[in-house]
Amino acid sequence: MVGIGVLGAGYWGPKHIRNFLGLADARVAMVADLVPERRASVEAQFPGVRTTDDYREVLASPEVDGVVIATPVSTHAPLAAEALAAGKHVLVEKPFARTVAECQNLIRMANDRVLMVGHTFLYNPAVRVLRDVVQGGEIGEVYHVHAQWLNLGLFQRDVNVIWDLAPHELAILMYVLGQSPTTISARGVDHVRPGLEDIAFVDLAFPSGTAASLHVSWLDPNKVRRMTFVGSRKMVVYDDVEPVEKVRLFDKGVELGLTGPAGEARVSYRVGEVVALPVPAEEPLRLECQHFVDCIAAGLRPLSDALQGLRVVEMLEATQTSLRFSGTAVPLGGAGLNGALRAPAAVFRPMTRAA
Amino acid sequence: MVGIGVLGAGYWGPKHIRNFLGLADARVAMVADLVPERRASVEAQFPGVRTTDDYREVLASPEVDGVVIATPVSTHAPLAAEALAAGKHVLVEKPFARTVAECQNLIRMANDRVLMVGHTFLYNPAVRVLRDVVQGGEIGEVYHVHAQWLNLGLFQRDVNVIWDLAPHELAILMYVLGQSPTTISARGVDHVRPGLEDIAFVDLAFPSGTAASLHVSWLDPNKVRRMTFVGSRKMVVYDDVEPVEKVRLFDKGVELGLTGPAGEARVSYRVGEVVALPVPAEEPLRLECQHFVDCIAAGLRPLSDALQGLRVVEMLEATQTSLRFSGTAVPLGGAGLNGALRAPAAVFRPMTRAA
Amino acid sequence: MVGIGVLGAGYWGPKHIRNFLGLADARVAMVADLVPERRASVEAQFPGVRTTDDYREVLASPEVDGVVIATPVSTHAPLAAEALAAGKHVLVEKPFARTVAECQNLIRMANDRVLMVGHTFLYNPAVRVLRDVVQGGEIGEVYHVHAQWLNLGLFQRDVNVIWDLAPHELAILMYVLGQSPTTISARGVDHVRPGLEDIAFVDLAFPSGTAASLHVSWLDPNKVRRMTFVGSRKMVVYDDVEPVEKVRLFDKGVELGLTGPAGEARVSYRVGEVVALPVPAEEPLRLECQHFVDCIAAGLRPLSDALQGLRVVEMLEATQTSLRFSGTAVPLGGAGLNGALRAPAAVFRPMTRAA
C-alpha cells in the first residue's frame, strides 16, 4: 500500500485524489492547500482524507511515500526539491518547471527516488495505439506531423499559450516518433494581453527528417485536439475530441512513379480503406496514477520521466528565444543529463491488458 | 444538513454517492450492498463513508433522512415501501417499479414524504433549454416528435429494450410537451434472446394532436440519443451525444399556400438560420441530487415526482400489451392518482442561475 | 451508336440528356415537352439537340432506339405502352407506374424489348459495395435493417411521402438482401396536406427472417439518406449524404454466451475496428444510362428490370391498404410475372472496372 500526499487542491489536485482513491494499492494520506474553501471541498468530497494548510506537514508525514505537486508552475521546482530532500517520490504536474536549470537540479537530486512528470497524454490509450501504428512502420517513413490544440481559453496568468498547450503535443510527438527534435522555432500573436501570445505556431525538425508543425490557440471557437501523421505509405489521424473513433488510419498515399512520355515525373494516388482502430476505454489519469504507484513499488523509472520533462522545458525555453528573434530556428539537445536517471525503465501496464 | 443513505452500490450507486458528497448541504451516512467487493470499492473511493450488508441498518439509522434506491428494478417497490414505512424520504432509480399497482401503492404510502423518481434527463440542462423553446411557442404547433435511443448493449437481464431505454424518452416527451399521451403502441424484434425485444418502435398520440415515434435499440453500431421536434413554424433537434451543440433550432418550415393556377394547393419552404442554443455545463445527476435535498428541506414535491414515475410505468406496461397484440394501440390515462400527491410542486433551481 | 429520345424535360429529363450525351455509344435524337420554356432551356444548354412539343414525333422517329420517360408518374404507363407499341426500348423513371395492373400490362407488351425502371440507387457504387459486403456473408445473418430517407420537402402533388421516397429504400433492400419481402405494413401522419402522409414508417418481413423498418419524411430539418444493416457477426452502415465514407463496416456484435453461475444466459459484446470501404467515384445516373445503352446493344435484361419495378409498385400499393387499416400487415408476392421477362440478365459493368 503506497501512501500519497497531494500539494495543491485547485483544478488538478482533486482529480488526482479521486484517482488514487480508486486504486487498490494506494491510499491518500494528506492533502495541503493554502485556501480554506479548497480544503473544505476536499473534506466534503472525500470524507476520510486529512487536509492541512502547511505542505511541510505532508512532506514530514511517515505515511506519505509519494508526493503529487499540483500547484502553480512557478512553485514546482522549490516544492519538488523539498519533497526529494525529505526522501519522497515525486510526481510533478506539467510543465515540469520554468527553466532547464531547475529541471537539471531536480534530476540531480532524485537519486533512486521516482521523479515523474504528469504528461498525462502518454497514458492515453489512444496515444498508445497511435504509437504502435507509427513505430510498427505501418505508415512508412513519417514525412510530416501537423498538430492543433485549440480552444477558447483557458488563459494562464503568467505563461503564454505555448507553455499552456504545447507540452501535450511535444510530449506526444517525442513518444510517438521515438526521438527528440533538433531545432524549434515559434511565431505568435498577442491580441488579448500584450506580451503573452494567445495564438502561436511552432515548427520542429527531427533527426529522421520528419518535420512537425504545431498550432496552439486560446482564441478558437471550437475545441480541437488533433494530430495528423503523414507517412510515405499511409496516414494516421489522432483526434482526442472524437468520442469513439480517436485513431483513424488512412490507406492513402502518393507515389512518384515512372517518368511520363515527355520525361516528366508522374505522381499517382492510392485511396483505400479508412480504419478506425479500437481504443480501450480507460481513463488516462487513472493509468498515470497507477503507473506512479507501480514505479514506487518496483523502483523503476516511469514512462514520463524527468528527462522527458526536461526535454519539453528545453523546447519551451527555446520557443521564447525564437519568438524574440522573429521565428528563427533554435537548436536543441544541449540540456542532456541522460546518465543521471539510472533506474531501469518501467514497462507500462495498461489496465485492460492486466485484467 | 440532509443525511443520505444509498441502497445498492452497483453502477448507479457510486455515482449518487459522489454527487451527494459534492453538495454543501448533504452528507452520505451509510451505503448498503450485499456484495463484499462493492462495499470494499465504496470504502476505498470514499474513505469516510460507512457501509453495511444489511439495508435495514440504513433504514433504521437516525442519521439518514433520505434513501436512494439504486438496486435492480424488481426490488424497487418492496425497498421503497420499507423506506417510506420507516419514515424516510425516497429517491428511486428509474423505472419507478414493475407495475402500475406497485407505483400506486407507494404513492398512497408517501403522505408528506418526498417520493422522487430518478428521471435524470429532466435535470439535464439541454432538456430544459429544449422545453423552454417548445413551451415558449417558438416552433409553433408541435406536429411530430421522432426520438432515437440506440447503442450496442447494455442488455438488461429481465427486461426488454423498451423498459431499458424508453423511460428516458417518455419522461422527456411528457416534460417538454407538458402533457401525457392518450394511446401507445409498440412493435419489436428479438434476435439475441428470444422473448426479449432488442430493437423496438413505439408510437404515441397526445391530446394536442402531436404524434411521437420512438426507436430504441441494443443492436446499433453507434450511440444515438436524439429527438427531433417538428413544429408548424420551426424545428428543434436535441442531440445528447453532441459534446457542445446539444440543442439546435432550425428556422425551417413548410407552408401550404394559396392554390395555384390549376386550383391546386401549393407548398412553399422556408430555410433560414440554424441556431445552436447555449446550454449550461452542469452535471444532470448533481442537479438531481441537489433537487432531492432541496425538496426534503422545503417539503416540496419534486419535478420528477412519483406521479410522473407512475405515468411512465403505465406506458411501459401498455407496450407489453401492444407487443402481444401485433402493435395494437393501447389507451392510457386510467392510472390516475393525481390527488394523492398533495405537497406543493417545487420550483427547480439550476445551479448556474442560483450562483 | 444508340439513339435516345427523352419524354419530359422537367427535373430529371435534362439530367438524362447530359448523361447520354457524355456516352461514347449513344446520341440524343429528340426531346419532347409540352412547356415552351423547358424546350428553350434544353435548346440553350444542349445546342445540337432537337426538341418537339409532340411526344409522338419522338416515338415515330427512326433515329430513336430507346425512349426515356421522365414525365409525371400518372403518365408513365400510357406513354410506355405507346413507346413499346412503336417498337422502342423503354427506360421509365421510378416509380414504374401507379398500379400493379399497369406494370403487368407493360411487362406483357415488352417481348424482346428492353424495359428498364430508373432505380438509380442500384447503379450507385456505394450500394454495390454494400451489397458485396452483405451477400458475401461478412456481417453474418442479417437480423434487422433500419433505413431513413428524410428531408424538408420535396412535396409531390398527388402522392404521399411513401410513394416519393420509399421506392429508393425498397429497391436497395431487395437488391442488397437478394430477396423480396413477404409482408409490409405502414403508418403515417399527414400534417401539411390532409390525406397525404408527410411522415411515415414502413415495416417489412423477409423470408430469411430479416425485418426492416423504414422511416420517410418530408418534414425533417436535415437531409438523411442512411441504412443500417445489423448482422449476427458485424454491422454495416450506408450513408449517402457522407461525401467520402459512404459505407462503414463495424466489427461489432453481441453474442449470447454460456449461462452464468445462476443458470442465466450471458450476453457479451465485441467492439473492434470500424472500416470505411473505398467507393469508386462514379455518377450513378451515368452508369444507369450506360447500362440502358448496353442492354439495348446486347439484347439483355437490365439490372433494374420491369419485374423489380413491379415488385416495388406492389409494395407501394400494399402500404396504401395498410395505412387504411391502422397499420395491418399486408401479404406480398401475388403479383408474379417472372416468366414474362425471358431475356438473359445483363452483367452490370461499372465504368472504372471496364477502363
Add this chain to the structure above:
Amino acid sequence: MVGIGVLGAGYWGPKHIRNFLGLADARVAMVADLVPERRASVEAQFPGVRTTDDYREVLASPEVDGVVIATPVSTHAPLAAEALAAGKHVLVEKPFARTVAECQNLIRMANDRVLMVGHTFLYNPAVRVLRDVVQGGEIGEVYHVHAQWLNLGLFQRDVNVIWDLAPHELAILMYVLGQSPTTISARGVDHVRPGLEDIAFVDLAFPSGTAASLHVSWLDPNKVRRMTFVGSRKMVVYDDVEPVEKVRLFDKGVELGLTGPAGEARVSYRVGEVVALPVPAEEPLRLECQHFVDCIAAGLRPLSDALQGLRVVEMLEATQTSLRFSGTAVPLGGAGLNGALRAPAAVFRPMTRAA
C-alpha cells in the same frame, strides 16, 4: 447576346462551356484545344458547339466577344495578350500569370476591355455571406484569420502547393477583409518531389493589424477548405466542405476585464449562440460566367479584376523569395497599377436576388 470563345478543354474548359450555355444572354461560339480527344468530347457533350485545334481561329472570329483562357498557367500571359490585341474581352483562370511583370503588361494592354481573373470563390455565395458578416462589423476588430486548404493531391506539374491552393485563400482574404497585406512569409517541406513544396505555411500581416496564417497541403488524408476569423467580439468559421452549414457565427469571445484583487488583469469568456447563416444555393462558376457577360454588356470592371489578380501573383512571387530565405517576411505593395483600370466597378448581382 454575348459570344464566348474558350481556349483549353481540359478540366476547367468544359465546366465553363456548360455554364455559359446555361445563361440566357450568352452563347458559346467556339472552343479550341490541341488534343483531338478533348475536342471530340466537347463535340459529344455539347453537340452544337464548334471546335478547332487553332486558338487563332477563336481570336479571329467575329462571333466571339469574350475569350476564356483555361490553359496551363505558363500560357496565360501570351494567350491573354493576343486576345486583348485582337480586341476581345478576357477571362483568365487563376493564377492570373506567372510573374508580376506579365500581369502588369496585360493590365496596360486592357484599356476599355474587360480583363477578369477566375477567382471563383469571390462568386461563392458563402464567401459573400462571410464578407457581409466581417465588413458589417459583427465580429468586431479582426484579430486573426486561420485558413486551411488541404487534400490528397492534385499535384501540379510545375508549381508548388502554394501556387496551386493559396490563390483561393489569398483572394478570399483580400475580399473579406477589404484590404491588401503588407508583408508575407512562407515555410514549407517537399517530400514527394524535391524542390516543389507539398505542405506549406504562409503568414500575412495586414494594415489593420490583422494577422493571417495559411496552411496548404497536397498530403492530407481529408479534404479541408476552412477559414476561421477571430474577432474582438465574435468569431466566424467558413467551411466550404460542409454541405449546408457553410458559414457559422460564434457568439464567443474573450474580454480583458478589471484588475483582480492582486492588481492583475482578469480574462472573462462569453459563450453564447452559434448561428449557421443561410447561404443561397447557387453555383459559383455560373455566377462568375454571368458576371463576365454582364461586365462585357455594361462596360464595367469585374469584381475579380486584373488588379486583384496582380495582387495575388505579387504575393505568390513573394512566397518564393521567403521560401528561399528561411521564411523571412517579404514586403508587398510595390506592384501598383491602380490607375490603369479606369472602368467603373461593377456591382455584383447574385442570381437569387435578381429573380
